[in-house]
Each structure stands twice: as C-alpha cells, then as structure tokens.
Amino acid sequence: MRLKLKIWRQPAAHAKGEMRDYDLDGVSPDMSFLEMLDVLNERLTEQGEDPVAFDHDCREGICGSCDLMINGEAHGPEVTTTCQLHMRSFRDGQEIVIEPWRSDAFPVIKDLVVDRSAFDRIIAAGGYVSVNTGAAPDAHATPVPQEDAARAFNVATCIGCGACVAACPNGSASLFLGAKITHLGALPQGQPERDERVVNMVAQHDAEGFGGCTNIGACTNSCPKEIPLDVISQLNKDLRTAMRHGH
Amino acid sequence: MTDTLSPESGLERSDAAGYFTPGEPIRDAKAPAGPISEKWTKRRFEARLVNPANRRKLSVIIVGTGLAGGAAAATLGEAGYQVKSFCYQDSPRRAHSIAAQGGINAAKNYKADGDSVERLFYDTVKGGDYRSREANVYRLAEESVNIIDQCVAQGVPFAREYGGLLDNRSFGGVQVSRTFYARGQTGQQLLLGAYQALERQVAAGTVTTYTKHEMLELIVADGRTRGIIARNLVTGEIETHLADVVVLASGGYGNVFFLSTNAMGSNVTATWRAHRKGAYMANPCYTQIHPTCIPVSGEHQSKLTLMSESLRNDGRIWVPKRAEDCTKDPREIPEEDRDYYLERIYPSFGNLVPRDIASRQAKNVCDEGRGVGPMVGDFRRGVYLDFSDAIERMGRAAVEEKYGNLFDMYARITGEDPYEVPMRIYPAVHYVMGGLWVDYDLESNLKGLFVTGEANFSDHGANRLGASALMQGLADGYFVLPNTIRDYLADGPFEKIDESHPAVVEARRSVEERIEKFLSINGTRSVDSFHRELGHIMWEYCGMERSEEGLRKAIDMIRELKREFWSNLRVLGTADSLNQSLEKAGRVADFIELGELMCIDALNRRESCGGHFRAESQTEDGEALRDDANFAYVAAWEWGGEDGQPVLHKEDLVYEAIEMKQRSYK
Ligand SMILES: Cc1cc2nc3c(=O)[nH]c(=O)nc-3n(C[C@H](O)[C@H](O)[C@H](O)COP(=O)(O)OP(=O)(O)OC[C@H]3O[C@@H](n4cnc5c(N)ncnc54)[C@H](O)[C@@H]3O)c2cc1C
Ligand code: SF4
Ligand code: FES
Numbered sequence: 001m002r003l004k005l006k007i008w009r010q011p012a013a014h015a016k017g018e019m020r021d022y023d024l025d026g027v028s029p030d031m032s033f034l035e036m037l038d039v040l041n042e043r044l045t046e047q048g049e050d051p052v053a054f055d056h057d058c059r060e061g062i063c064g065s066c067d068l069m070i071n072g073e074a075h076g077p078e079v080t081t082t083c084q085l086h087m088r089s090f091r092d093g094q095e096i097v098i099e100p101w102r103s104d105a106f107p108v109i110k111d112l113v114v115d116r117s118a119f120d121r122i123i124a125a126g127g128y129v130s131v132n133t134g135a136a137p138d139a140h141a142t143p144v145p146q147e148d149a150a151r152a153f154n155v156a157t158c159i160g161c162g163a164c165v166a167a168c169p170n171g172s173a174s175l176f177l178g179a180k181i182t183h184l185g186a187l188p189q190g191q192p193e194r195d196e197r198v199v200n201m202v203a204q205h206d207a208e209g210f211g212g213c214t215n216i217g218a219c220t221n222s223c224p225k226e227i228p229l230d231v232i233s234q235l236n237k238d239l240r241t242a243m244r245h246g247h
Numbered sequence: 248m249t250d251t252l253s254p255e256s257g258l259e260r261s262d263a264a265g266y267f268t269p270g271e272p273i274r275d276a277k278a279p280a281g282p283i284s285e286k287w288t289k290r291r292f293e294a295r296l297v298n299p300a301n302r303r304k305l306s307v308i309i310v311g312t313g314l315a316g317g318a319a320a321a322t323l324g325e326a327g328y329q330v331k332s333f334c335y336q337d338s339p340r341r342a343h344s345i346a347a348q349g350g351i352n353a354a355k356n357y358k359a360d361g362d363s364v365e366r367l368f369y370d371t372v373k374g375g376d377y378r379s380r381e382a383n384v385y386r387l388a389e390e391s392v393n394i395i396d397q398c399v400a401q402g403v404p405f406a407r408e409y410g411g412l413l414d415n416r417s418f419g420g421v422q423v424s425r426t427f428y429a430r431g432q433t434g435q436q437l438l439l440g441a442y443q444a445l446e447r448q449v450a451a452g453t454v455t456t457y458t459k460h461e462m463l464e465l466i467v468a469d470g471r472t473r474g475i476i477a478r479n480l481v482t483g484e485i486e487t488h489l490a491d492v493v494v495l496a497s498g499g500y501g502n503v504f505f506l507s508t509n510a511m512g513s514n515v516t517a518t519w520r521a522h523r524k525g526a527y528m529a530n531p532c533y534t535q536i537h538p539t540c541i542p543v544s545g546e547h548q549s550k551l552t553l554m555s556e557s558l559r560n561d562g563r564i565w566v567p568k569r570a571e572d573c574t575k576d577p578r579e580i581p582e583e584d585r586d587y588y589l590e591r592i593y594p595s596f597g598n599l600v601p602r603d604i605a606s607r608q609a610k611n612v613c614d615e616g617r618g619v620g621p622m623v624g625d626f627r628r629g630v631y632l633d634f635s636d637a638i639e640r641m642g643r644a645a646v647e648e649k650y651g652n653l654f655d656m657y658a659r660i661t662g663e664d665p666y667e668v669p670m671r672i673y674p675a676v677h678y679v680m681g682g683l684w685v686d687y688d689l690e691s692n693l694k695g696l697f698v699t700g701e702a703n704f705s706d707h708g709a710n711r712l713g714a715s716a717l718m719q720g721l722a723d724g725y726f727v728l729p730n731t732i733r734d735y736l737a738d739g740p741f742e743k744i745d746e747s748h749p750a751v752v753e754a755r756r757s758v759e760e761r762i763e764k765f766l767s768i769n770g771t772r773s774v775d776s777f778h779r780e781l782g783h784i785m786w787e788y789c790g791m792e793r794s795e796e797g798l799r800k801a802i803d804m805i806r807e808l809k810r811e812f813w814s815n816l817r818v819l820g821t822a823d824s825l826n827q828s829l830e831k832a833g834r835v836a837d838f839i840e841l842g843e844l845m846c847i848d849a850l851n852r853r854e855s856c857g858g859h860f861r862a863e864s865q866t867e868d869g870e871a872l873r874d875d876a877n878f879a880y881v882a883a884w885e886w887g888g889e890d891g892q893p894v895l896h897k898e899d900l901v902y903e904a905i906e907m908k909q910r911s912y913k
Contacts, residue, residue: 031547032549053825053827057511059549059552062346063345063346080659117337120458123340124449127443130447133726136397143411152402153404156404
C-alpha cells in the first residue's frame with residue numbers, strides 16, 4: 001500500500017508545532033498502525049530526519065500507552081487501541097492525518113506524545129480501597145454476587161488511555177472517572193469510602209482542567225474497552241448521594 | 248586466572264571452556280536451617296524490626312512499578328519508609344505486568360480437589376525441573392494464599408461462581424484447579440490493585456513517583472548500594488537519586504530476542520548496569536517459550552502476541568498427518584487425517600503438558616514439514632488450536648463467555664474468524680527465568696541491592712509453569728521483600744553521601760559519556776536494525792533448541808555485531824529532550840552484551856532442563872535429559888571486565904524436602 005501521511009510535528013512542549021506531509025509506500029495490510037509508523041521512522045532515520053515520537057509499549061491493547069488521533073478520531077476508525085488497529089482498515093492511496101490527543105489537561109510533550117499524569121492524580125485522590133498489606137480477611141469471607149462481580153470487572157477494564165477525553169468536545173474525563181467509581185462501588189470492599197471517594201475524585205478531575213460532561217456520548221463511542229455511558233450516571237448518582245450525606 | 252577448567256574442578260566436560268573463568272562457589276544462600284515448613288516463619292521472626300519513628304528517616308529507591316515493584320512500593324510506603332518509585336512509562340499503571348492474561352496460582356484449595364501448600368510447592372519444583380531453590384519455592388507456595396486475600400480486599404474483580412465465591416481453573420502442567428483469574432486480563436486487574444495502593448501512598452506522601460524516568464546506572468559507594476542515576480526521558484536531564492537501599496523490580500529481558508511477547512520497552516538495562524557493577528547474573532540462558540502465540544505474519548513484525556494458555560483447557564492442538572494437506576482448508580481435513588500429537592504422545596496430560604514440552608513438540612512437527620499457515624522463510628510455522636469440538640460440546644455462547652476477548656483479539660490481528668476456522672499458534676519467547684542472583688532475602692551479592700519479580704533469577708528454575716510469575720511478583724512485593732529488607736534497614740540510616748562522592752561522580756560521568764557516544768557515532772544503521780539482527784541470532788541459536796556448534800557460532804556473530812554497533816550506529820536528535828532512538832540505543836547496547844553471556848551460559852550447560860533444550864542431551868525418544876550429577880547448580884556469572892571473561896560462581900542446589908526425579912508427563 002501507498003499512503004499520504006500528515007503528521008503533527010512539535011519538537012518540544014513549548015515549541016511551535018506544524019503538520020508535515022510524508023509519502024510512505026511498501027505498507028502491508030497485515031501491519032499494525034504502529035508498525036507502519038516504525039517503517040516511516042526507519043526511513044526518516046535513513047534520511048537524517050528526526051523520527052516521529054509516539055507513545056506505545058505493550059502493543060497488545062492493554063497498557064493504554066498508545067494514543068493517536070487518526071483522521072480526527074481517537075485511535076482511528078475501529079473500536080480498538082491504535083496498536084491493535086491494522087492497515088487493512090485503510091485503503092491504498094489514502095490520506096491519513098495523525099495528531100496527538102487534544103486536551104488542555106494533556107499538554108503535548110513532543111510530536112504525538114502528551115502528558116497524561118492528570119489521570120494518576122485523579123486515582124491518587126481516592127481511586128482505591130484503603131487496605132493495608134497483610135491485613136486482609138480470607139478472600140471467601142465476603143461472597144460477591146456474580147452479577148456485581150461481572151459489573152465490576154466490565155468497567156475495571158478501562159486502560160486509562162484517555163481516548164474518551166480526546167474525543168469529548170468538552171474535554172471531560174467523566175468516562176474514565178465513572179469507570180473507577182463504578183468498579184469500586186459495585187463491590188462490598190468499596191463501600192466504606194464510597195462517598196469520600198467520589199467527592200475527592202471529582203474535585204481532582206475539575207482541578208486538573210478537564211471539562212464537564214454534557215452527555216454527548218463521544219467518549220463511549222471511541223472507548224477501546226467499550227466502557228458504557230451509564231458509568232457516568234452512576235458517577236452522578238454517587239455524587240448526589242455523597243452530598244446528601246453531607247460531604 | 249584466564250585458563251579453562253582445571254581437571255579437578257569438576258567432573259563435567261565444559262563445552263564453554265575458553266569462554267569463562269571459574270570462580271569461587273557460592274556457599275550460603277542464607278535460607279535458615281530447619282524443616283522447610285518453618286524456614287520462612289523463622290526468618291520473619293529473626294529479621295530485626297525498625298521502629299515506626301525511624302522508618303521516616305529511611306529511604307528506599309524502587310526501580311519498576313510492575314507487580315513486584317508496585318506492590319513493594321505500596322507496602323513499604325504504608326509501613327512509613329520514604330519511597331521513590333521509578334518507571335520508564337508515563338504512568339506506573341502501564342508496567343508490563345498489565346499484559347498478563349491467564350491467571351495466578353494459589354494453594355487455597357477452594358475446590359477441595361486435594362490442593363495444598365505442599366502440592367503447589369511440589370508441582371512448582373517439578374515444573375522447574377529441579378533447578379530452583381527449594382526453600383524459596385516453599386515460601387512462595389505459603390505466601391500464595393495471602394496474595395488472593397490481599398487482592399480481593401483491594402477490589403480486584405476475580406471471576407466468581409454463582410454462589411459468589413471465587414472461581415478457579417486449571418493451567419498447563421497441573422491436575423488441580425488452583426488458578427485465579429479475571430477473564431483474560433488477570434495481570435491488568437492485579438496491577439491496577441497494586442497501582443491503586445501505590446497511588447494511595449502517593450497521596451499520603453510516603454511514595455514519590457518518577458515516571459518517564461529510566462535508570463541508567465547504579466551507585467555503589469563504600470561497599471553499599473546507595474542510589475541510581477536516572478535520565479528524565481522528557482527533559483533529558485541526568486538525575487542522581489540517593490537512598491539507604493535500592494530495589495530493582497525492572498522485569499525481564501525477553502526482548503533480547505527482538506520478537507517476543509514482552510512490551511516494547513522491556514529491557515535489561517537496570518539489571519545489566521548492576522551486573523557490570525558486580526551483581527551476579529544467574530542462569531541467563533533460561534528462557535521460557537510460550538506455546539500459544541499468534542504466529543509471525545511478515546517481515547515488519549515488531550512483537551508477538553500471546554494468547555492465554557487457558558485456551559489449552561478446551562482447544563485441541565493438531566496438524567495434518569500428511570505434509571501435503573498443510574495448505575488445505577483445515578475444515579476439509581477429516582478426523583482420521585489429523586494428528587492430535589500432544590494427546591497421542593502424552594495421553595495423561597494431553598494438551599495440558601507443560602509449556603516447554605508443548606512448545607518443542609510444535610517446533611518438531613513444523614520442522615518435519617507439517618506446519619500450517621503462511622510460509623515464513625522455508626517453513627510454515629504454525630499448528631492448529633481447534634475449538635470446533637468445544638463449540639459443539641459447550642455451545643458457542645459458553646465458549647464466547649469463557650474466551651471471547653481472546654477470540655476477538657485473534658480475529659483483529661489475523662483477520663480470520665476463530666469461531667469458523669481453527670486458530671493458528673506457534674511458540675514465542677515469553678518470559679525469562681534468569682536474572683540477577685539473589686539470596687533467600689532477595690538481596691543480591693551487592694550489599695543493599697535487592698532484586699524482585701522477573702528481574703531476579705527467580706525461584707522457579709529451568710522451566711516455568713503458567714500462572715506462577717504473577718504469584719512470584721506479588722509474593723516478593725507484598726510479603727517477602729518488606730519483611731527481609733527491614734533487617735537490612737535496621738542498620739540504617741547509613742552515612743549521608745552527596746553528589747560529590749567519587750562513586751556518584753563516576754556513575755554520572757559514565758552515563759553522560761555513553762549518551763554522548765551514541766549521539767556521536769553517526770554511522771548508517773538504525774538501532775532497530777541492530778536489535779532485529781541480534782534477535783535473529785538469539786532465536787536461531789539460543790532459542791528453543793541449542794547445540795554446541797550453534798552457540799559457538801552465535802557468540803562470534805554477537806561479538807561482530809557489537810563491534811559494528813559501536814562504529815556504525817545512527818542516533819539522531821539531541822540528549823536534552825525526548826529522544827526515543829537514544830533510549831533504544833542504550834537498551835540494545837546492553838542486550839548485545841547480555842546475548843553473549845546467554846550463549847556462554849547455554850554452552851556451559853550441557854544438559855536439557857525444561858525450557859533449555861540442548862540437542863546433545865536428550866533421551867532416546869527425544870525428551871529433555873537432565874544431568875543432575877553435573878548441573879544441579881545455579882550458574883551465577885560475575886562481570887569479568889570490558890575485555891575479560893565472565894567468572895562462573897556455582898550455587899549447588901540441594902533438595903532435602905523433595906526427591907529429584909526425571910520429569911515425565913507421559
Ligand atoms: C503477554 C504476557 C502474558 C503473561 N501472562 C502471565 C500469566 O497469565 N500468569 C503469570 O503468572 N505470568 C504471566 N506473564 C509473566 C508476567 O506477566 C511477568 O513475569 C511479570 O508481570 C513481571 O512482573 P515484574 O513486576 O517483575 O516486572 P514488569 O511488570 O515487567 O515491570 C517492570 C517495571 O520496571 C520498569 N523499568 C524497567 N527498566 C527500567 C529502567 N531501566 N528504568 C526505570 N524503570 C524501568 C518498567 O517501567 C516497569 O514499571 C505474562 C507475560 C506476558 C508477556
Ligand atoms: S474509559 Fe475508555 S477511553 Fe477512557 S481512558 Fe478508559 S479505556 Fe480509555
Ligand atoms: S501499546 Fe499498549 S495499548 Fe497500545
């Protein structure tokens with residue numbers, strides 16, 4: 001395949017960025033999108049041009065590192081991560097525009113790499129169960145109904161990639177936040193800190209500069225793990241309950 | 248002493264004579280004396296305490312935020328020590344542990360099918376082909392029980408049965424159901440548990456995280472390990488971090504093969520830099536090859552994807568009986584023309600034989616010309632993993648429920664529908680059992696350098712059963728290290744050192760010079776091209792099957808590659824910004840040196856055990872033949888200097904609780 005690539009190049013955080021054009025041929029449909037970029041980078045290196053920086057690690061769709069806007073869509077045209085997107089999803093001769101995640105809360109570091117540390121700070125604000133190591137009761141002491149366990153699991157699969165934020169016109173991280181709130185809220189272990197958790201995490205979310213949710217749904221449509229929109233309802237419900245309880 | 252083995256130094260005939268220098272044996276691995284079931288209790292009791300007020304004054308550096316490092320940082324932070332945690336990714340949650348699929352073992356006996364600490368211990372020692380340290384494995388089995396409790400309390404959503412109790416499944420090589428799992432994403436859920444516990448400590452102010460930081464050198468001052476030199480990958484700044492103790496939890500080095508199931512950034516740099524500073528590298532050639540990976544499809548492949556081995560519980564593995572059927576649509580090959588080779592050769596374990604056996608047999612049938620899938624080189628490298636019987640027996644819905652995400656992943660990568668056409672699998676490098684040598688306390692031979700998780704030479708020896716790496720990572724991180732490190736820290740805080748200490752100055756300078764060197768070679772070849780070539784050599788000659796001739800050849804090739812690397816590398820860009828080629832250059836430079844040592848280690852070990860198959864050592868029917876008389880030892884290699892030879896220290900493996908037997912799964 002032969003492709004026309006338009007890629008955002010920005011040498012450093014505070015440098016000016018620009019879109020640059022690259023023609024790339026010899027791409028096979030079996031390559032992943034990132035392997036296609038590897039090939040481009042090999043060529044750039046040969047030609048003496050700085051290779052394109054992009055984030056990635058597992059290349060298995062699970063670590064959440066990869067994060068590209070492809071033709072205006074977070075992770076591209078399929079419901080998956082960029083590393084699991086294959087070139088067979090594109091046509092020979094197609095133009096592909098590649099940009100970094102767009103969000104004020106995710107500043108660009110270089111080229112396509114952005115800083116997503118805001119997510120860690122949201123988790124630090126309460127996205128955990130406070131249990132000290134070695135102090136746990138036997139795992140069978142509290143049975144968990146299978147339905148609740150399944151609900152918890154399904155939303156715990158969030159990989160923290162940030163596609164939901166990149167896709168959202170408001171730049172809200174409510175899907176990410178709602179996924180963690182719902183995960184821990186579905187389990188008996190998560191109950192004691194439930195009110196405090198939601199209040200603190202929402203406060204941190206807002207402090208990081210993420211926008212508010214207006215129920216557009218772009219987040220869930222571009223989420224590679226198909227986290228459902230109802231986690232945001234759960235988030236709002238938990239927040240209301242916590243406020244009623246005087247938090 | 249540069250000469251080879253003296254005649255009286257051992258009975259073995261050393262294939263690696265001329266490549267190494269014999270050194271002093273390791274006489275004491277510090278496991279307490281007494282019955283095996285009491286050793287750990289005794290050690291825990293004897294390890295000195297640090298009072299809570301003093302803990303605040305003690306600082307710990309932990310490199311790595313996977314299961315081993317994340318769990319340790321959370322636990323030590325919680326205990327009140329000052330912890331600095333490092334990882335090269337942008338968040339601790341992205342450590343490679345996140346990718347583990349299948350599950351984690353624990354001797355809970357929740358299925359009442361006869362499991363116990365003793366049985367998990369026995370299975371693991373046997374699965375490790377009697378090349379692990381008995382006392383460590385026993386402790387691992389003991390602690391496995393606590394891991395599950397800990398993770399459930401954190402909110403890890405393990406699979407459950409209708410009654411609300413935890414579900415289990417059985418995993419390759421064992422006959423009891425002791426594997427806990429969270430669909431095909433067990434590693435992710437366990438790591439998120441540890442990560443959340445870690446972030447809780449960040450909020451509490453006991454742990455500081457340094458993300459996008461790469462450790463590039465170890466600082467050993469006045470006989471103790473006191474810190475690291477790290478590069479801030481965003482700004483390029485070279486930073487010095489000092490502490491009372493250093494823990495490496497930096498994962499495995501399977502990426503030395505270039506193509507592997509490891510995350511792209513997984514590297515050996517942290518441990519190799521420590522090795523060059525004097526830490527012994529143990530059993531480097533012990534590689535685990537995983538039997539159920541998606542086969543290579545083409546030349547530009549950057550990594551291989553594993554499919555959980557749990558698939559072997561219901562899928563049946565076969566190839567056509569006749570080579571001429573290999574290009575046919577598998578659905579058109581009748582039952583009588585299929586060779587279910589594992590069920591045929593190993594009737595009692597069938598498709599559930601241990602990984603090394605499943606892998607090697609797959610290679611054998613492909614080498615015979617009965618492989619399936621696309622031609623790669625002159626071979627078809629693939630065998631079928633067929634779910635048609637399972638779909639008939641359980642129904643498509645049940646198969647979907649159990650394995651749906653794996654089937655989707657397969658379909659996405661190959662473009663084929665596994666519900667319709669049998670999947671194709673082939674073995675791939677997956678996990679390494681070698682790593683820095685540690686004693687019973689997880690301390691290396693360098694004072695104050697502790698090593699946990701995949702980065703240490705592991706408790707498991709030559710071959711590794713599934714679902715035990717996660718168990719080791721968490722046991723080390725939550726329960727073992729926090730107990731043993733306090734004995735070391737009881738002597739601290741150690742004398743303050745600062746950036747002007749000669750050891751710090753030297754470490755910093757060497758990092759800066761190296762970076763400068765990479766950027767100034769200005770040759771013609773990219774880092775990736777060297778990495779690919781190294782991987783090719785390693786897989787061909789130090790992969791699933793190794794021979795004396797091949798290994799000698801590989802060593803020459805690697806030495807040549809190293810010369811070319813240092814004279815013809817091209818790294819563009821600068822040192823004072825994000826520069827991913829520069830990061831890779833440092834990792835590949837270390838992989839090249841490691842590769843040579845792996846080959847020397849493999850050459851020295853003229854026996855087959857588990858994942859290490861030496862062509863010269865097999866039974867009449869082609870099974871791995873161990874040589875306990877000559878090789879029941881851990882090979883701990885000391886860096887011999889830039890132009891010197893590595894020095895071999897042996898730790899004899901003594902089995903008191905278990906009798907060494909030839910492993911048989913027939
Ligand atoms: C695809 C796959 C599936 C697996 N499935 C299973 C399974 O089902 N069951 C099982 O038991 N095991 C499984 N394993 C093995 C298991 O996942 C690993 O052995 C284990 O997770 C390793 O954990 P760790 O904490 O030692 O290291 P890792 O999780 O590899 O963490 C390494 C950490 O070190 C950091 N690091 C590395 N080098 C540096 C450096 N120089 N400077 C700074 N930071 C550094 C990284 O950033 C990372 O945080 C699987 C492995 C793979 C590849
Ligand atoms: S909710 Fe989905 S899109 Fe958002 S961070 Fe999680 S996995 Fe990514
Ligand atoms: S690289 Fe890990 S999810 Fe894409």
